[in-house]
Amino acid sequence: MKSLILIAVFLGINIICFAQVNQLVKINQEAQFPGGDQALVQYIYQNIKWPEATKGKLIMDEMNISFDVLPDSTSINVIALKKVGYGIDEAVIDLIKQAKFIPSIQNGTAVKMNIMFVLPIQVRN
Numbered sequence: 001m002k003s004l005i006l007i008a009v010f011l012g013i014n015i016i017c018f019a020q021v022n023q024l025v026k027i028n029q030e031a032q033f034p035g036g037d038q039a040l041v042q043y044i045y046q047n048i049k050w051p052e053a054t055k056g057k058l059i060m061d062e063m064n065i066s067f068d069v070l071p072d073s074t075s076i077n078v079i080a081l082k083k084v085g086y087g088i089d090e091a092v093i094d095l096i097k098q099a100k101f102i103p104s105i106q107n108g109t110a111v112k113m114n115i116m117f118v119l120p121i122q123v124r125n
Contacts, residue, residue: 029105031069031113041119044095050123051087059084059123063092064116069101071110084121092119 033040064082067075078096080089104113 028107029102031104031115032102033099034102037117040099040117043099044092044119047095048088048091051091053086054088054123057086057123059086059088059121061121063089063119063121065092065096065119066114066116067096068112068114069103070112071103073100073103075099075101081116086123088121088123 033043035042061084062082063080063084065078066081067078069075075096078093080093083089103110105111
């Protein structure tokens with residue numbers, strides 16, 4: 001009798017565990033800079049003010065950046081995950097904070113989305 005009760009309890013727990021509904025979030029459009037990644041690189045290179053520390057240096061590196069694009073097209077939580085140094089990181093972060101992005105669309109509504117971006121850095125001053 002005890003074994004029947006124990007089996008019934010285990011079956012009940014299994015039914016509850018497998019009865020959960022898995023909802024996948026479907027993004028209709030990902031957040032992006034107008035014109036795409038290449039346009040973002042162009043925007044940064046056209047508007048950056050290279051810090052004094054880069055004068056006379058040849059710098060070839062990559063900068064990994066993470067940031068959130070909000071529904072109002074602005075960006076927050078801009079973080080350099082892989083830094084280059086020489087003050088370049090701060091200059092790029094400032095430019096990304098000033099930029100306007102196309103927000104992510106989910107079910108017809110603009111939503112917040114995280115972007116991870118690799119920016120090639122080539123400085124010859």
